[in-house]
Amino acid sequence: MSDVILLDCWASPFCMRVKIALEEKGIKYENRAEDLFGGKSELLLTSNPIYGKVPVLLHNGKPLCESSIIVGYIDETWASPPLLPSCPYGRAQAKFWADFIDKKLFDAGGNIWKTKGEAQAVAVKDFIEILKQLEGGLGDKDYFGGDSFGFVDIIAIAIISWFNAFERFGNFKVEDHTPKFSAWIKRCLQRETVAKIIPDPEKVYEFVLLLKKMNGIE
Amino acid sequence: MSDVILLDCWASPFCMRVKIALEEKGIKYENRAEDLFGGKSELLLTSNPIYGKVPVLLHNGKPLCESSIIVGYIDETWASPPLLPSCPYGRAQAKFWADFIDKKLFDAGGNIWKTKGEAQAVAVKDFIEILKQLEGGLGDKDYFGGDSFGFVDIIAIAIISWFNAFERFGNFKVEDHTPKFSAWIKRCLQRETVAKIIPDPEKVYEFVLLLKKMNGIE
Numbered sequence: 001m002s003d004v005i006l007l008d009c010w011a012s013p014f015c016m017r018v019k020i021a022l023e024e025k026g027i028k029y030e031n032r033a034e035d036l037f038g039g040k041s042e043l044l045l046t047s048n049p050i051y052g053k054v055p056v057l058l059h060n061g062k063p064l065c066e067s068s069i070i071v072g073y074i075d076e077t078w079a080s081p082p083l084l085p086s087c088p089y090g091r092a093q094a095k096f097w098a099d100f101i102d103k104k105l106f107d108a109g110g111n112i113w114k115t116k117g118e119a120q121a122v123a124v125k126d127f128i129e130i131l132k133q134l135e136g137g138l139g140d141k142d143y144f145g146g147d148s149f150g151f152v153d154i155i156a157i158a159i160i161s162w163f164n165a166f167e168r169f170g171n172f173k174v175e176d177h178t179p180k181f182s183a184w185i186k187r188c189l190q191r192e193t194v195a196k197i198i199p200d201p202e203k204v205y206e207f208v209l210l211l212k213k214m215n216g217i218e
Numbered sequence: 219m220s221d222v223i224l225l226d227c228w229a230s231p232f233c234m235r236v237k238i239a240l241e242e243k244g245i246k247y248e249n250r251a252e253d254l255f256g257g258k259s260e261l262l263l264t265s266n267p268i269y270g271k272v273p274v275l276l277h278n279g280k281p282l283c284e285s286s287i288i289v290g291y292i293d294e295t296w297a298s299p300p301l302l303p304s305c306p307y308g309r310a311q312a313k314f315w316a317d318f319i320d321k322k323l324f325d326a327g328g329n330i331w332k333t334k335g336e337a338q339a340v341a342v343k344d345f346i347e348i349l350k351q352l353e354g355g356l357g358d359k360d361y362f363g364g365d366s367f368g369f370v371d372i373i374a375i376a377i378i379s380w381f382n383a384f385e386r387f388g389n390f391k392v393e394d395h396t397p398k399f400s401a402w403i404k405r406c407l408q409r410e411t412v413a414k415i416i417p418d419p420e421k422v423y424e425f426v427l428l429l430k431k432m433n434g435i436e
Binding site: 050059062064065066069070072073076077088089091092095096099100133 | 268277280282283284287288290291294295306307309310313314317318351
């Protein structure tokens with residue numbers, strides 16, 4: 001048995017976070033795709049009894065749940081290259097933005113493809129407002145932590161994999177509203193560890209189409 | 219100017235977390251009470267522009283926001299006594315339960331006092347279910363981290379200050395459903411740093427009564 005196993009779903013941005021972090025650290029791992037529609041594996045249900053959700057990282061047989069916590073664990077377990085800043089204040093700042101992204105970004109995007117008409121217009125407006133706040137956190141830096149790609153970049157860029165779907169269903173363009181954030185997206189997507197993991201935007205769009213149908217959303 | 223300043227509200231369990239952590243570490247700080255109903259201070263709004271919420275901890279003039287992140291910062295900045303375990307796996311486990319509490323517990327309690335009738339019965343049932351899950355995380359240990367009071371205990375015990383209000387509005391008793399968790403509550407409340415910070419349950423009940431009136435909830 002591999003000492004690092006990821007219970008994965010290709011379309012989950014939360015799984016992508018863990019995969020990008022593992023790539024950054026150069027850790028070899030066994031990827032086990034979960035069939036979320038066909039029934040979850042016994043290993044997933046016993047490893048994550050509270051939520052029953054991917055990603056779960058098993059390290060030497062011990063399960064870790066919740067993507068931001070897993071990425072933090074990866075950073076503490078395999079030291080190089082560091083993803084979080086070394087000073088407590090920088091670490092707290094990084095965790096603040098990661099927490100902001102966790103609380104807001106993916107759900108706000110979900111509100112776009114789950115609605116239509118006036119409700120969707122509100123959802124698009126809310127989503128752009130969140131991106132502007134996030135752009136404020138990025139400021140004029142190349143990456144959220146400064147000059148190098150790190151923790152917050154991983155937490156955020158994984159969700160960008162769904163932006164094409166959000167934009168098409170909401171009929172808007174992120175780059176029309178947040179130029180600095182959009183430049184940061186392009187910068188991250190050129191990175192080998194990110195490019196390797198982030199799936200084709202069209203495949204994600206088709207996945208969201210499928211989700212809409214399954215949930216009876218026209 | 220004091221080098222540690224807390225922007226505080228006496229009734230906020232999130233502020234209590236920060237105060238208990240500071241007491242545990244023996245850190246002297248200046249407490250500035252915010253008048254949340256009368257208008258927030260300029261310092262609060264500029265220190266926490268994203269949420270505009272207490273608690274904010276200012277350390278040497280630099281602001282920190284979000285209570286769980288602040289408690290983590292306090293633990294990293296003032297090493298003794300440690301609040302989080304030293305091994306990465308133990309830290310990840312602690313963060314998992316802190317995150318679970320953050321996502322679930324206070325909002326579930328809010329659903330009790332904000333509703334009545336059938337909706338309230340469902341809210342009480344949901345709340346007890348969350349407590350049972352949390353009790354599972356505690357297991358047979360004295361504290362969430364094992365033998366000593368630590369990070370998860372601080373995150374959870376602060377919210378216990380509102381339990382009297384939840385119980386009275388919902389007409390139930392926590393100890394009837396979760397005996398081990400209730401024993402843990404009693405153990406924590408005997409601790410000097412906790413007893414000093416947690417307010418009189420009756421005062422909190424009256425505060426929640428006031429909140430109900432202000433929000434037009436009968």
